[in-house]
Amino acid sequence: MSWQAYVDSSLVGSGHLDKGAIISVAGDSVWATSAGFTIKPEEMKNIVAILTQSGGAKDKAFADGLHVDGERYVLARAEDRSLYARQGRTGIIAVKTKQAIIVGHHGEAQIAGNATQTTEALADYLIKAGY
Template structure:
């Protein structure tokens, strides 16, 4: 399955997310995205740094927020391979695998818990098959 198929079928196709992206674990390239959901290079790098806890990136993100597509989200939790952030009733669920970072966005009509479960389940699957 292509990376785009994971975004279209497994993430957005679940009905629990309205936008999604898969980027490299290093945060240096986007592999697949929902149309119009564009992460800037510095945003991808910052997300990768938070998940690696590189040079205080977690503390900086709690203080300044996480930006995705130019929109600021308030970081609510960083836990192991995952981070969660909110902007009003919208939110992000981000999970890292060995080679990729999954970024899921849920709108106000979606349940955060279902969005989280969708992203985490795909991350578990990709880890299980070596990605």
């Protein structure tokens, strides 16, 4: 399956997310993305820094927020391999695998828990497949 197919069918196709992307774990390239969902290079680098807990990025994100697709989100939780951020009733989930970071976005009509579960499940699948 192509990276784009994972975004289209596993993330957005689930109905639990309205946008998604898969980026490299180095934060230097986008492997696949939903139409109109653009994660800028500096946003990718920041997500990577938070998930790898480098340079105080996590503390800075808790204080200042996190930007994805040009929008500011409040960092709600950051764990070993994942982060969760909200903007009103919408939110971002990012989960790190061995080689990639899956970024999901849920809209107001979608349930955050279902969006999180869907994104985490794809990450688990990719980890088991060696990615």
